[in-house]
Amino acid sequence: MNVLVYGAGQLAQMMYLAGAPLNLNVLAVDVANKTVVHPVEKTVLPQSLEQAINDADVLTVEFEHVPEELLLVAEESGKLSPNLQSILVGADRVREKHLLESLNIANCEHEIITDIAQLDGICERLGEKIIFKSSRDGYDGYGQWRSSTAADLPELKNIFTKLDLHKVPIVAEKMCPFTRELSLLGARNESGEIVVYPLAQNTHHEGQLHTSIAPAPLLSEALQAQALDIFTRLAEKLEYVGVLAVELFEHDGVLLVNELAPRVHNSGHWSMHGADTCQFENHLRAVCALPLGSTEHGPAAAMINIIGCNTFSKNFLSISGVHFHWYGKTVREKRKMGHINVTANSYADLADKFGNLSEYLPMEFFPKLLADADRIK
Amino acid sequence: MNVLVYGAGQLAQMMYLAGAPLNLNVLAVDVANKTVVHPVEKTVLPQSLEQAINDADVLTVEFEHVPEELLLVAEESGKLSPNLQSILVGADRVREKHLLESLNIANCEHEIITDIAQLDGICERLGEKIIFKSSRDGYDGYGQWRSSTAADLPELKNIFTKLDLHKVPIVAEKMCPFTRELSLLGARNESGEIVVYPLAQNTHHEGQLHTSIAPAPLLSEALQAQALDIFTRLAEKLEYVGVLAVELFEHDGVLLVNELAPRVHNSGHWSMHGADTCQFENHLRAVCALPLGSTEHGPAAAMINIIGCNTFSKNFLSISGVHFHWYGKTVREKRKMGHINVTANSYADLADKFGNLSEYLPMEFFPKLLADADRIK
Structure with a gap:
């Protein structure tokens, strides 16, 4: 099966890597140039966008801000998942708010x-x-x-x-007061099957995600059930197919929806090592009409973004449960260059590994790491 | 870093997929045509073999039967890991027997x-x-x-x-009497660091591997220690760098070495879902002078080869802990087409999943699956 992804960044790359074992041939569209590129090597491929759309069995997106004229062509092909409406909701805060209000889903x-x-x-x-x-x-x-x-x-x-x-x-x-920022990622396929990951707890710094910890510490069954309910109502209303990310605020045990992202999401990268089926595989399974994979997970996992730096030794790989994901991009200030995934046997163990990582990493680029470790000790 | 793999089959493909996140650019050599190919898409790339050797930081192999004249050129470049001697030992039973005898390692x-x-x-x-x-x-x-x-x-x-x-x-x-066939996979890097996976128990049928279960059921610490000792002595004697597979017979609690494979090995594919770091990543870490990854593993995992068939529904993916790896090859009798990885919470759970899989798979191609399930129940 051929899958064409609008957007040629790291999310398309990770879809390619998750898709190859499933016999899915994932190509990417550089939406700025309307060229078809290899999602890992970024080489421009000979086929035109039109040809690639023709050859594709499924069209999907790695980001919601695809130019609308491209999305309209994609929708017309009848192959776009998630559907146009879902992508537009993610790209437009007014549509998003209307959707949340129409479903009576709490938000700011x-x-x-x-x-x-x-x-x-x-x-x-x-x-x-x-x-x-x-x-x-x-x-x-x-x-x-x-x-x-x-x-x-x-x-x-x-x-x-x-x-x-x-x-x-x-x-x-x-500005809502909140205790913490969380996100729920889940997938829905055409037959209406739904799986969700445990809520992840996210740390932002200057508007960028720095760390996700999953499951979110002290995650109660009630909170996870609340998140699942929100996810299910949104996904069903949108007739959503694929992975959908819901960013949330927790305040006094109540979840408010902050934002929706109609795609795989940075706060779900931990699932590459922390869950039975990672978000990229589940997105592909969903859009390719395959059964969804289990989201069973270990006791504690984390994703740490590498932002704006590329000068560090890889010796942190000596820490057990630590894996490296590099996106192959030119370094720029504030640019997401890659991420580090960590799995651990407990939150205390995870905190120890954060501390251990801090001995290898240029800490000016990881300003929240030790505070995160302290929070989960 | 650029890694050039001699051999362009599924093992090179899985190295590519494991290498991309580590920022390793893995290319493959089709040794029959001496062309350089993309390990996943198998497209012939423009560079000559000579150029690719020049561009590579590391040369390695996915099988030991690379024509000797190619291996000699590779060795001369000073970039070959594992070294020539190790590859030749794997390709020549006389050298293999001499090595085992010189180390007093039990064999038939x-x-x-x-x-x-x-x-x-x-x-x-x-x-x-x-x-x-x-x-x-x-x-x-x-x-x-x-x-x-x-x-x-x-x-x-x-x-x-x-x-x-x-x-x-x-x-x-x-012909040695033996209770079961096992294999030990491990990795050694240049600094002499060694990690091993737990012994896997292998089921063969008509000379082909059908199933690997890891850890091998009823694996005692003493048996694993015996295997580690054999691995260490072999790897150190060979100054081995990379993943090395040791095929073994167990008889009365004693291990006899059957064969060595100086490479990643079919009986280690379970590690892609069953261990913290899979064999492909550890091979690359070893040959690229990175710290080796932990081989921590769950209670029970398995690899089931898909041999000689390509007509089945993928609905077995609905079984939790089940993952699919397809090699993208044309079907031929007895050809390894792909494999299914299974992780489970116990051997009984694993046996149940084998039973569950049997409801989806064309069982004439999986003649040992239910007997394997019975053995581990």
């Missing part, structure tokens, strides 16, 4: 700003701490902004006045 | 036949049940023969008279 209190006048009195309604997010990414001048006090609003108004809020609305979200 | 009683006259009285010396093996493979007219009674000898003499026994001697081996 918010307003959708399509007119600058809506900012009037917003601090009375949502509080002073608000995060403003463009509904869609990749438009000049758009992005994310924060207000800490009502005094920040005039400047934000200035900025927003220059934007076309009808075309690209802004989602103003009350 | 045998004589090396370089002259037809040596057959006189051989049944008095080795018993009537003898297996005669050409010392090297791939020569016309050579192969393996058996005698069941002394009356079989005249016909064998007739056959052997036509062979050049000085060029390719025959090893006459007493």
Whole structure:
């Protein structure tokens, strides 16, 4: 079977590696150039995108911000999984919020700003701490902004006045207090079968994921059941096929949905060593109409991102249960270069391994690692 | 780092898949055509063999019967791991027997036949049940023969008279009684670090490996220690770098070496799901001077070869802990097409999964599966 992935980054690469044993021939699309590339070597292949779509049995995505005109062609072929609607929900915060509201799934209190006048009195309604997010990414001048006090609003108004809020609305979200950030990854196939991984606990730093620990420490059955319920309602509503990632906040034992990603997800990389079937294999199984694989997992696993650095010895591989995944990219500040997977017999053991890793790694690039170790000791 | 593998079959393919995450660029040599090929897609690549040797940091093999002139060039480059001597030992039963004898490592009683006259009285010396093996493979007219009674000898003499026994001697081996066939796989790197996997128990049928179960059921610490001792003495004597497979017979709690394979081995495929670091990754770690990975393993894992068939549904993937590895080859009778890996919580659970698999698989191609299940119940 031929699988064509829109996007040619590390997620497509890891799909290729998971697909080959299943006799799945995974190719990638460099969406910027509309070329077909080898997902590992990144060499441009001779076939045109059109040809590759024709040859493919399945089209899928490694990121949700594929240009819409490409997605429309993909959808028309009848081979796209997950479906267009699901991808668009992931790419558009307004659609995402509408979906969550329609299913009564808890999420941060918010307003959708399509007119600058809506900012009037917003601090009375949502509080002073608000995060403003463009509904869609990749438009000049758009992005994310924060207000800490009502005094920040005039400047934000200035900025927003220059934007076309009808075309690209802004989602103003009350900054929810939360105990921790979690994510639930799961897969659904065409026959409606669903499997989910245990909730992972995620550590972010300057807007980037640094560490995922799975299962999330102190994970109760009730919390996992709550997450499964959210996942199931979303996946069924979307008639979703593939792996879907749900980013969550936990507050007082209650989960709020923060974001959806209609694809395999960085916070699921631990599953490559920590679970019976990794997220890449389960995504491929789902989109290729194969039975889903078990998500049985060990007592404690983690994924540590390697961000913005490529100068370190690989001697950390001497630590048992430690594996290395390199994406083969040119180094840039803040760029995800690879990740380290760790499996352990307990959280204490995992903490020890984090400590052990810190002796090998350039710690300025892993600012959260030791704090994470302390949290799980 | 660039790794060039002599041999472009499934073992090179699985090395590629294990190497990519480690930032190892694995290419393969089709030794029949002396072309460089992509180990997964098998496409012929533009570089010449000479160029590829130049570009490589490491040369290694996926089988021991690489034409000697190619091995000599490889050895000359100073990049070959394991070394030439180790590969030749695996390719030549006389060298293998000399090595075992020089280390006093128990193996089946045998004589090396370089002259037809040596057959006189051989049944008095080795018993009537003898297996005669050409010392090297791939020569016309050579192969393996058996005698069941002394009356079989005249016909064998007739056959052997036509062979050049000085060029390719025959090893006459007493058929040893044994309880079971086992194999030990391990890796050694340049700094002398050694790791071994638990002994696997192997089931053969008509000369082909059908199933490996690891750890071997009822594996005692003493037996594993005996195997480790054999492995260590062999690997150190050979100054071996890479994964080495030792095929063994167990008789009355004593291990006899049957054969050596200077490479990753079919009976180690279970490690892809059953051990912390699989044999392919450990081979690459060894030959690339990386620290070896832990061989920690679960309670029970197995590898089931798919031989000579390609018509079955993949619905067996619905069984938890079951994974599929397909080699992408054209089907031929007796050809290894792929394998199924199974992990389980106990041998009883493993036996249940074998039974479960039998409901999905065309059982005429898996004639030993249910007997294996019965043995471990």
